[in-house]
Amino acid sequence: MTEKTNSTSTASAETTRNRLRTGFIRRDLYGVAAIVIVAAAGYILFPDNLALLTRIIAIALLVLSLDLVTGYCGVATLGQAALFGSGAYAAGILSAHYGINDPLLMTLGGIFAGAVAGLVCGIVMLRAHGLPQLVLSIALVYLFHEFANKASSWTGGSDGLSGIVLDPLFGLYEFDLFGHTAYFFGVVLLLIVFALLRIVVRSPFGMLCRGIKEDPLRIKAMGASPKVALMKMYVISGAVAGVGGALTAISTQVVGLDSLSFTLSAESLVMLVLGGTGSLFGALSGTVIFMLFEDYVSAANPFHWLTMVGALLILVVLFAPRGIYGTAAGLLSRRSEAVE
Numbered sequence: 001m002t003e004k005t006n007s008t009s010t011a012s013a014e015t016t017r018n019r020l021r022t023g024f025i026r027r028d029l030y031g032v033a034a035i036v037i038v039a040a041a042g043y044i045l046f047p048d049n050l051a052l053l054t055r056i057i058a059i060a061l062l063v064l065s066l067d068l069v070t071g072y073c074g075v076a077t078l079g080q081a082a083l084f085g086s087g088a089y090a091a092g093i094l095s096a097h098y099g100i101n102d103p104l105l106m107t108l109g110g111i112f113a114g115a116v117a118g119l120v121c122g123i124v125m126l127r128a129h130g131l132p133q134l135v136l137s138i139a140l141v142y143l144f145h146e147f148a149n150k151a152s153s154w155t156g157g158s159d160g161l162s163g164i165v166l167d168p169l170f171g172l173y174e175f176d177l178f179g180h181t182a183y184f185f186g187v188v189l190l191l192i193v194f195a196l197l198r199i200v201v202r203s204p205f206g207m208l209c210r211g212i213k214e215d216p217l218r219i220k221a222m223g224a225s226p227k228v229a230l231m232k233m234y235v236i237s238g239a240v241a242g243v244g245g246a247l248t249a250i251s252t253q254v255v256g257l258d259s260l261s262f263t264l265s266a267e268s269l270v271m272l273v274l275g276g277t278g279s280l281f282g283a284l285s286g287t288v289i290f291m292l293f294e295d296y297v298s299a300a301n302p303f304h305w306l307t308m309v310g311a312l313l314i315l316v317v318l319f320a321p322r323g324i325y326g327t328a329a330g331l332l333s334r335r336s337e338a339v340e
Contacts, residue, residue, distance in 0.1 A: 028198050031281060032191060038288070039187045050179035052295060054251045057186035060287040061193060061244030062264075063271045064280060065114075065237040070269070071277035072201060073233050074213035076130065078265045079121060079137030082144040083238040085260030086110075086117035087245025089148060089155055092255040096163040097154065103169050103185065107246045114242020115235050117144070122234030126227055138262065145260040160256040164249060175250070182251040189243055197280055200236065209233050210278075274316055276323025285325040 042053045062084045069075040090113030091106040100106065125136050148155045155161050166175045173181045200206050208229050211219045216226045249255050258264065267290075275286020293312060298305040320327035 028195065031194060031198065034281075035187070035191055035194060035284070043183065048178075050183040051251070052291075054179055054183045054186045054247070056288060056291045057183075057190050058244040058247040058251070059268065059271070059291060060190060060284055061247065062241050063268050063275075063283045063287045064193065064197060065239075065241035065244070066268050066272055067277060067280065067283040068197070068201075068233055068237040068240065069230075071272065071279065071283070072206065072213065073209045073230055075125065075230060075234075076134045077121075077125065077137040078134060078262065078269060079125075079139075079141035079144075080237075080241060080268055081260055081262070081264040082121060082141045083114045083117045083241035084245040084248075084264065085144060085148065085255075086238075087114035087242025088249045088255045088259045089113070089161065089245070090242070091246035091249040092161045092164050093154060095165055095249075096161055101165050101167040103166055103175075103250050106166075106250060107189070107243060110242040110246025110249070111239045112242070114238040114240070114245060116238070118234045118236075118238020118241070119231070121238070122231045126230055126234070137265075141260065141262050141265055145257060145262075148260055149257055155255070158257060160254050161249075162254050164253040164255075166250060166253065175253075179251065182247075186247050186251065189247060193240055193243055194280060194284075197240070201280065205229065205232070270313060272323075274313065274323060276326025276329075279323075279326060279329070281329075282323050282325040286323060289324060 039053075043050070046053060062080060065083065066077070066080045069077060069080075087110030091110040094100040094106050094109045100109070121137070121140050124140060125133055128136055149157050151157075152159075168174045169181055169185060175181045201209075208219065208224060212226045212229060219226055245259060248259060271286040271290045272283055273286070274290050275284065276282030290309075294305070294309055297308045301308070316324060322330060
């Protein structure tokens with residue numbers, strides 16, 4: 001009797017795991033399909049503004065990296081641009097100073113530089129908590145910015161890093177002035193990063209990071225090291241931000257100090273809150289909505305567009321505190337439960 005009960009429990013647990021696995025795979029496929037559909041729609045609707053769309057993809061990678069440490073781990077930071085800018089400058093320096101013009105090698109250089117910057121920032125920031133941690137992040141982004149400004153022989157200083165030359169992608173696809181190759185390259189990078197991050201956030205490591213956000217003391221009592229886990233996530237976050245920075249250097253063929261600015265860090269946090277923290281889909285949707293809205297209203301009213309952006313953010317915070325995507329997903333989930 002006991003053996004039958006145990007076998008029944010095991011079968012039930014296995015069925016539940018299979019059902020969850022199927023659900024995860026289905027959501028992953030939906031996410032990939034949504035990215036492809038939105039990318040195709042953008043290409044059709046804005047064929048003459050692919051530079052903006054490529055910029056949106058690069059910033060989306062930055063916001064995804066921020067979501068890893070803030071949304072999933074609960075680390076307060078306003079210095080994520082330090083990781084993004086490190087990737088951009090690394091990719092640009094490889095081309096401008098070392099003649100490494102292969103876009104794939106430049107991207108790998110951006111990933112490595114972003115990961116190293118993430119390690120450095122993590123070592124400093126994780127020594128504090130709460131408000132001091134936030135202040136440390138601001139100090140770090142200013143230090144990175146000032147270092148890039150002073151190292152003008154390598155970075156170009158306030159004039160920006162120019163002289164970036166690109167070889168054809170795979171030796172076949174030239175990076176044209178209209179931005180077609182850069183746009184498709186960015187879409188592929190975003191798809192790869194999104195798929196990998198979906199695996200990371202639902203892995204045992206990802207669940208551990210969620211637990212650290214909720215109750216770090218309990219996680220520590222269970223024998224895990226919150227600091228080590230957060231450090232690993234910070235390195236992953238830096239690598240993702242480095243991809244976005246490298247894409248910026250490749251698509252624009254110039255890197256400026258704005259890629260290391262505090263303003264960029266603050267805007268990325270706004271985009272994350274707008275879409276919804278703790279969700280890769282929220283990070284993506286918040287970036288697209290904010291940047292398209294910003295582009296539209298700044299063109300429609302160049303003098304008062306910040307007022308309209310501010311009004312949008314106030315409305316979202318007041319009426320959709322979980323972000324646009326988070327609130328919409330919650331409503332759909334409750335409706336499906338009510339139907340069942």
